[in-house]
Amino acid sequence: MTALLLRRLAQSLPTLFLVIAGSFFLIRLAPGGPFDLERPLPPAAIENLRRLYGLDAPLPVQFFRYLAGLARGDLGPSFSFRDLTVADLFARGLPVSATLGALALVLALTLGLALGSLAAFRRGGLADRFVGLVASLGLAVPNFVIAPLLQIGFGLGLAWLPVGGWGGGAPQNLVLPVITLALPHAAGIARLTRASLAEVLVQPHIRTQRAMGFSRARVARHALRGALLPVVATLGPLAAGLMTGSVVVETIFGLPGIGRYFVDGALNRDYTLVMGTVVLVAVLVLAFNLIADLIAAWLDPRMRAA
C-alpha cells in the first residue's frame, strides 16, 4: 500500500510540472497583458510595473523564479486585486469552493449510489425505468439551466431560500448551489452504479450466495463491494468535474470561490491568479486520482499490484 502510494506520488510530479510549464508559457505567450487598462497607462508607468513584478526578465528566468516561489509556497502577488497575494485570495475563496465541492460530492455519491442500486436490484421494474429517465434527464440538463430554474422556483417563487450570495456560509445559502453542482454527477454515478451492479449481480458467486440462503442485505453488500470499483475509478474525473461546475455555479449564485476568481483573473489577464488556480486545481485533481487509486486498492486486492 505504501509502495503504491509512493509510486503514484512519483508519477504525479512530472504531470504537475507539465501542467505548470504548459499553462505558464501559454499564458505569457498570449497577446495582451495585465496592465492593459481601458485608459492606457503611460509607457514609463507600465515599464515600472513590469519591473516591479519581474515581468521584464526573459521568460525562462521568470519561469524558474515562479517555480522557486512555488517551492516555498509563494504563489505571487495578484495583479488585479491590489495589495493581495494569490495566497490571500485562495485563503478567502478555497473554504467557499471546498465546502461546496465536498457537500456536492457527498450528495452526488449518496444520491447516485442509492438510485443506481435501486435500479439494479429492481432491474426492468418501474423503479429501474424511473431512475433511467431521471438519470438521462440529469445528464442532458446542464447545470447552467438547473441553476436559474432553482433560483426562480425556490428563491423567487417560494421565497424559501436566498437566490444567491454566500452569507458567511449559512446553510440556506448553500442548498441551491450544492444541488446544482451535484445533480449532473449524481445522474452519471447512478447510471454507472446500475450498469456495474447489474453485471455483478448475474455472476456465479452472487448466485451461489443466494442459493445458500444468505439474507438479501448480505448479498447486496457483497455485490456492492465489487460494483463500487468503476464508481471509485471516476472519483478523479468527478473531482475535476465538480471544480469545473463550480465555475458556473459560483458565477450564477455570486459566490466568492476560486472558480470565480479564476474566470475574473483570466479576463483581467491576472497571470499569477490564473496560474495559481490552475496549479491548485491540478494538485486537487491529482490528489483525488491518488485517493481513488488507494480506495480501489483497498476494495480489490488485485489492484494493489498495478
Next chain:
Amino acid sequence: MSASLTALARRRLARDRGAVAALIALLAITLACLIGPFLTGHAPERIYPDFVRTRPSLAAHPTPDEIRPALDRLAQRMRVTLAEMHREGGQVRLTLTASKPIDPRNLVLLPRSDLFGPATIVERSPDGQKLVVEAPVRRLHFLLGTDMLGRDLLTRCLVAGRVSLLIGLVATLVALSLGVAYGAVSGLIGGGLDALMMRVVDILYALPFVFFVIVLLVFFRAGLWLVLVAVAAVEWLDMARIVRTQTLSLKSRDFIRAAYALGSGTGAVLVRHAVPNTLGPIIAAATLLVPRVILLESFLSFLGLGVQEPATSWGVLIAEGARALEAAPWMLAAPAGFLVVTLMALNRLGDGLSDALDPRL
C-alpha cells in the same frame, strides 16, 4: 466486420424502439435547423421593436389588445389624435384628427411599425384636420415568443442549433481522427512506444483541461474555430484508449497476421484492417461524444467565452435566457428545450448503438 455483423447490428438497432425514436428526433431537429429558418418568416437578426418580449403563442400578432396601445403610440409620433378605430377583418379603419392640417406623409409610420401594411386615405376633411385611413393589419407568428430586442426566438433557436450541431459534429470528427490515429498506432506498434504513448494519455487525463480551455479562449480571443479546436483537444483521449484496446485485441487475430504475411506494410494494415474492424465501438463512442461536445460548447458560450455575437449557439441563447428569466421565462425554456432534447436523443442513440454493435450479445 463482415456484412452479416453490420446487418445484425442494424436489425438490433431497429428493434430498439427508444433508439429509433431518438434517431427520428435527431433527424427532425437537424432538418428543422437546416431549413426551418427559411420557413418561420423571420430573419434571425430582424428586430421587431413593437414585439419585445412577446409570449410564445400560436395566435397571430398583433393580437386585438396589442393594436390599440400600438396605435396610440403611433398617433403620438404622428402628432395626431386617434379619434376612432374600427377593426374589420384584416383591416383597421382609423379616424385621425389634429389641430393643424395632417401631413399624409406621416402615414408612412404605419407600415414601418411591423403591425400594419401601407395605409390608404379613405376620406379627408376640407381643412385637412381630419383624416380617415384604412390599413391592413399584418399577421406575424412568434411561436416561441420573442427576446428582449424583439427577435423571433424560434428562428434564433434554429439558427443557433446549426452552430451547436456543427460544433458537435466537427469537434467530434476532429477528436475522432486524432484519437483513432493515436490509438491505432499505439496499439498496433506496441512495445515501448505504446507504453510511452499511453503514459502521455494518462498524464493528459489527469489535467484540469477545461481550465486550460478557458485560459486559451480568454487569452486568444474566443471564436468558433478556437472553440472547435479546444473542445476537440479535450475529448480525443477516450477515443484513443478505446481504439488502442480494440487494436490490441485485433493484433493477434489471424487475418491481421495473414495481411502481414502477405507483405502489407504497417500503414496498409492500419488503414485496411485495423481501423475498419474497430469501427463498431468507435461509432458508439463517437455518438456519445457529440452530446458531450455540444454541452462543453454551451458551457463555454454560457460563460461568454464561446461563440460570439452575432453568431449564436444554444449556449449563448441559454445565457441570455437565464439573465431574462424573471421577465421572459420562455427565453430560457426554448433554447434549453432544444438542447436537452438533442442531448437526450444523442445519449439514447449512443447507448442503443453500443448495445447493437456489441458482438457479445
